[in-house]
Amino acid sequence: MSMRIRKGDKVQVIAGKDKGKAGKVLKVLVSGNRVIVEGIALVKKHLRKRSESEPGGIKEIPSSVHISNVALLCPRCERGRRFGIKILKDKSKIRECTKCHQPL
Ligand SMILES: [Zn+2]
Structure with missing residues (x-):
């Protein structure tokens, strides 16, 4: 199991124009260096009209941000924190907040 940020994790943006916003990781890109987060780094995408039920227009979708x-x-x-890896007695590893030691 990867100890890095994973799909489904709740993250907070710590740099850039969306600094302070939080959201759920929707996807970790193949490189592992970029993630797509719900509601973050929104870009406008122009959709072509496909049919009467799909009229097209402009939709805002999240683009990737560097991990x-x-x-x-x-x-x-209640904020974005660095995490450390803790090895439990049974040798399994967990992520924990480096500040308060909450398992993440
Ligand atoms: Zn904490």
Whole structure:
């Protein structure tokens, strides 16, 4: 299991124009260096009209952000935090907030 940021994680943007916003990771790009986060780095996409039921127009969709610009959202700190890896007695690894030690 990867110890990095994963799909479904709640993250907060820590740099750039969306700094402070939080959202769920929708996708980790193949490179592993970029993520797509719900509601973050929105870009307008022009959709072509396909039919009467799909009239086209402009839709805002999230574009990718570099993984270094987001941090896991710690529910106890209520903000994006760096995380460390803790090895449990049974040798399994967990991510934890480096500030409050909340498992993430
Ligand atoms: Zn914390």
